[in-house]
Amino acid sequence: MSDPTLRGTGSHGLSRRGFITGTGSILGLGIVAHAGRAVAAPAAAVPAAAPIENGAHVPVLVIGTGYGGSVAALRLAQAGIDVHMIEMGMAWDAPGADGKIFANTTNPDGRSYWLRTKTEQPLSNFLGFPIDRDIPRYTGILDAENFSGITVYQGRGVGGGSLVNGGMAVTPKRENFGTVLPSVNADEMYGTYYPRANAGLGVNNVDLAWWETTDCYQYARVGRKHAQRSGFPFVFVPNVYDFEYMKREAAGTVPKSSLAGEILYGNNFAKKSLQKTYIAQAKATGRVAISPLHKVTSVAPAAGGRYTVAIDQINTSGDTTATKTVTADRVFFAAGSVGTSKLLVKLKATGALPGLNAEIGKGWGDNGNVMCGRANHLWDPTGSLQASMPTAGIDNWTAGGAFAEVAPLPTGIETFASFYLSITRNPNRAAFSWNAGTGKVDLSWQTAWKQPSINAAKTIFDKINAKEGTIYRTDLFGVYKIWGDHLTYHPLGGAVLNKATDNHGRLHGHPGLYVIDGSLIPGNTTVNPFVTITALAERNIEKIIATDL
Numbered sequence: 001m002s003d004p005t006l007r008g009t010g011s012h013g014l015s016r017r018g019f020i021t022g023t024g025s026i027l028g029l030g031i032v033a034h035a036g037r038a039v040a041a042p043a044a045a046v047p048a049a050a051p052i053e054n055g056a057h058v059p060v061l062v063i064g065t066g067y068g069g070s071v072a073a074l075r076l077a078q079a080g081i082d083v084h085m086i087e088m089g090m091a092w093d094a095p096g097a098d099g100k101i102f103a104n105t106t107n108p109d110g111r112s113y114w115l116r117t118k119t120e121q122p123l124s125n126f127l128g129f130p131i132d133r134d135i136p137r138y139t140g141i142l143d144a145e146n147f148s149g150i151t152v153y154q155g156r157g158v159g160g161g162s163l164v165n166g167g168m169a170v171t172p173k174r175e176n177f178g179t180v181l182p183s184v185n186a187d188e189m190y191g192t193y194y195p196r197a198n199a200g201l202g203v204n205n206v207d208l209a210w211w212e213t214t215d216c217y218q219y220a221r222v223g224r225k226h227a228q229r230s231g232f233p234f235v236f237v238p239n240v241y242d243f244e245y246m247k248r249e250a251a252g253t254v255p256k257s258s259l260a261g262e263i264l265y266g267n268n269f270a271k272k273s274l275q276k277t278y279i280a281q282a283k284a285t286g287r288v289a290i291s292p293l294h295k296v297t298s299v300a301p302a303a304g305g306r307y308t309v310a311i312d313q314i315n316t317s318g319d320t321t322a323t324k325t326v327t328a329d330r331v332f333f334a335a336g337s338v339g340t341s342k343l344l345v346k347l348k349a350t351g352a353l354p355g356l357n358a359e360i361g362k363g364w365g366d367n368g369n370v371m372c373g374r375a376n377h378l379w380d381p382t383g384s385l386q387a388s389m390p391t392a393g394i395d396n397w398t399a400g401g402a403f404a405e406v407a408p409l410p411t412g413i414e415t416f417a418s419f420y421l422s423i424t425r426n427p428n429r430a431a432f433s434w435n436a437g438t439g440k441v442d443l444s445w446q447t448a449w450k451q452p453s454i455n456a457a458k459t460i461f462d463k464i465n466a467k468e469g470t471i472y473r474t475d476l477f478g479v480y481k482i483w484g485d486h487l488t489y490h491p492l493g494g495a496v497l498n499k500a501t502d503n504h505g506r507l508h509g510h511p512g513l514y515v516i517d518g519s520l521i522p523g524n525t526t527v528n529p530f531v532t533i534t535a536l537a538e539r540n541i542e543k544i545i546a547t548d549l
């Protein structure tokens with residue numbers, strides 16, 4: 001049964017600041033209304049939807065609108081400080097020609113990928129046949145960013161990774177926390193910041209009685225049966241998808257989202273992405289403005305302790321339509337592990353931020369991600385209807401260094417496959433470096449560095465296959481290829497806490513510059529990472545507001 005440390009950790013946290021969190025309407029409107037009453041009066045000077053103007057000065061500029069950036073924006077705004085968030089992706093607030101904001105996973109289109117003319121799906125093949133297809137080039141929601149040894153998947157748009165992810169909201173087991181963030185006080189994290197993050201994110205748990213009987217979690221029940229027959233602990237994990245809405249999807253009374261296979265390219269209904277939680281609350285303060293389709297290209301010291309920030313405004317073809325220069329008193333790097341690392345490595349190497357230390361770009365890990373599928377017997381179907389939101393995992397971390405998410409394959413047909421994304425203990429760490437010849441940032445990760453992850457995943461799946469008399473699928477990642485070892489969904493590190501920054505994310509050498517996203521975490525969280533990224537951001541921004549502002 002469920003391990004309590006893998007469950008959500010309660011609903012306090014934000015409430016001590018007078019916020020109602022997480023449990024409002026699925027569109028977050030209830031949250032906004034309550035938040036509006038609880039915060040300081042809106043600052044009339046900051047219109048919520050205005051893109052930043054060339055020559056503007058802002059007190060705080062936040063680069064990126066994912067977890068770290070959204071926490072920073074909300075808490076700064078609540079403290080009475082005006083914030084402008086710069087986001088290279090789209091706002092994702094208007095429907096396309098089909099009446100929906102987001103494309104379906106089974107039918108990708110231009111909205112699905114960031115500036116690609118062909119999809120690059122994590123599962124590239126099915127029954128051995130390639131399934132990628134041509135799409136119009138567009139500033140779509142999922143970026144498959146190719147480095148020489150790994151493809152890093154990231155969300156693009158207001159809400160960052162929360163737009164595309166599986167919503168699994170997992171707090172690491174406390175006994176593992178020392179390896180996750182060695183310089184951070186675990187008592188404070190588990191007593192204050194994890195609960196605050198879970199509340200702010202609107203984390204909830206699936207109704208286990210319903211889970212036991214609904215068709216859409218048959219695949220997960222098969223996953224449990226196989227795990228338990230081999231003696232592995234099977235754990236339920238919380239999610240930010242509104243499970244009450246999912247029940248109504250199953251009953252046929254509301255439009256389908258999770259039960260229509262929506263995941264990688266956005267959810268049109270009940271997933272509580274950051275747009276419906278932290279960002280909705282931040283906007284409701286009246287102090288937070290967001291500029292979508294704006295990409296930060298440089299940050300450099302300016303007179304009076306300020307920073308000059310260079311920004312490209314782009315169109316939906318990715319072309320630069322305007323170049324803007326603004327100044328900010330303080331800048332928060334929240335562009336994600338890859339985005340923040342690339343910016344900082346470039347700015348250090350090109351002399352724009354000469355005070356950054358030698359730790360910049362280092363300590364990058366893939367959270368040990370590796371995927372695989374197993375071919376079940378014909379009498380063990382996983383179901384043609386699969387909820388796209390995972391609810392469970394196999395926890396073999398202590399014995400074998402692997403935590404395997406029992407993942408859906410929401411194809412709409414019976415596949416007789418069990419599919420898993422494993423998070424593993426992989427000691428390899430890569431570094432970002434500036435390539436003056438190409439004018440780009442490289443990452444030193446090598447594909448062969450996934451071998452420890454494969455070995456760890458095999459501690460689970462070799463045993464299950466032996467027990468069940470089953471085999472690995474070899475048709476999902478190529479032709480006769482078992483392991484999805486070419487990618488990660490969980491980039492972490494590159495500006496590691498207490499190394500590239502101080503113990504609260506202040507960058508060394510440049511007062512007023514902060515890192516507040518997944519790049520602070522040294523490569524592995526032992527489980528899915530966004531709750532830890534959010535909790536760390538809550539911890540750090542509280543300290544920064546109290547002491548620096």
Ligand code: FAE
Binds near residue numbers: 158168296
């Ligand atoms: P992130 O959310 O990536 O936000 C960074 C933002 O900055 C993005 O919106 C960028 O577009 C923007 N940006 C980057 N560069 C610039 C620039 N130069 N100028 C302006 N904007 C910029 O960062 N994690 C879980 O815990 N549970 C899951 O179930 C889960 N499933 C996932 C499934 C998929 C397919 C993917 C891709 C990820 C998944 N993750 C999951 C990982 C999670 O989404 C990720 O760790 C967080 O989103 C990282 O948060 P950050 O705040 O670091």
